[in-house]
Each structure stands twice: as C-alpha cells, then as structure tokens.
Amino acid sequence: MMGPKQEAQGALFYEFSLEDHVSQVHLLRSIDRFVDLGDISQYLADF
Template sequence: MMGPRQMAQGALFYEFSIEEFVPGDHPLRGIDRFLDLSDVRPLLAPSYSSHGRPAIDPELMIRMLLLGYCQGIRSERRPCEEVHVNLAYWWFCRLDLSEVCLPDMQQVRPS
C-alpha cells in the first residue's frame, strides 16, 4: 500500500547564515578581504540631494559594478539579476536575505 505523500510544513523561523554558504576559497572572498568602502558614503554624502527618491547606496552600487566587472558582466543591470541566484554575490554585496534588490536597481530596502 502506498502511503500519502508527506508534505513538510514550512518553518516559521529559519536560522541561516549566508557566510556559511560562501566557500572560503571563493574569489570574491579574496576581493572582499582588501576592499574597504567604509569611507565612500560620508565622502559622497554632499553630492546627494535631500529631496526626491532615495538613491541606491553608493557602497552597494560600487560592489555590484565591481562584481559585474570581475564576472565579465557587461550590463549595469545584469548584476542585480545575478545576485538573486548566487549567494556568493548576495554576500559580496553585503545584502541581508530579507532585502529586495530589483532588476532595475531602483530600489533596495536599507538594512
């Protein structure tokens, strides 16, 4: 007799660390080790207007463009699409798993 298919109930809370899923020898880890963009935001702050839609975070933009360059992605929009399917890219861009990065790179929820 064939028993009923057991459907797993989705967990209410997940304990998940993106850090654990990026291999230690991944090329992006080597780049990240030497990449310090902590001064970018304060340096560029005077260039941003206090009116209108919030702009994309400059550190995120630089990380995504660098990711595209290192991976041979020629489009500025394509890295955002790639981030959705590659946890190493998500990690490199310092995105939280609860953040949304739209393909048109117009909106990223701040962490």
C-alpha cells in the first residue's frame, strides 16, 4: 500500500426531507398556508 492511510469520507450528498423532521402540529405548518416564499428563489439563485 502506498501513501497515507485513507480515512472514511462522509457522503458528499445526502437525502434530507423537511417533511420527516417537522412535526405535523408544528407552528410552521400553520404559517405555511399564509406565506408565499416562491419569489425568494431569485434572491438565492447565486447561492
């Protein structure tokens, strides 16, 4: 074996779902009905 020992590297991409992490009775779910964040993507496009 040549070179230094390679340590395990974490996944570069992983799957994450907010639906799985935000409770069905969380306050954010009731606010979501009234807030439209559709236009925010144009401001975040560079990121």
